Amino acid sequence: MTVDSPQGKIAIGNVRISFQRIALGESNGHSLGFLPFNLVREYRDRVPRGWKRGSLFLPIPLGEALWLGFAESGPPTVRVQVGFGEVNAVNGEPWECAPDDASRNYFLCPGRLCLDGVYDPEGRPLRQFALESQIYKPLHIVVHQIERATVYCVSPQLFRSITGREPPRPPETGDVYDGSPLP
DSSP: OEEEGGGTEEEETTEEEEEEEEETTOOSOOOOOBOOOEEGGGGTTTSOTTOOTTOEEEEOOTTEEEEEEEEESSSOOEEEEEEETTEETTTSSBOOSSOOTTTTOOEEETTOOEEOEEEOTTSOEEEEBOOSSOSEEEEEEEETTTEEEEEEEEOHHHHHHHHSSOOOOOOSSSTTOOSOOOO
16 A cells, blocks of 8 residues: 555555545535545554554544545556445445445446445445544455555544644635546
8 A cells, every 4th residue: 555645645556545525414526625644553552452553544523524536547447345334335234345246345446436425235325424423433445456454534532632733624715626636
């Protein structure tokens, strides 16, 4: 996995993934900018027990949600699974790290450009990637036959506790996205 923290992007094999902020309740894909993340290994003695050393964490501010942008840099086409907590975000079923053609618990990349939350088996949105009352929730991203990544979405309070810093402030206006290709 290649990490570009200031730009809120990672690459797994030929799949580039960006972590974007969006206002809670919006579904128009209007980005409020990238969500920068931190490496768990740099805060090993301060993160909750059980967090994987090679993982990342990022804050999701109150009133905001996360959406993921996907792009690929060349062949081959790969299967991508995304889980949020214990739920498969592609079909709303319980999380299982194994592609299943019958339940269609993955999507193909290239193909899908973004994922803004958890969907039901018919492709209807159920909920955004947001923290309700949780302090953190793992986001699992698996690019099959290449690698997997875990990104812990954390509350602003937990972010401050781990890093000793304030989470990034929301932009003053919604005019952050300049129309350039994502991610």
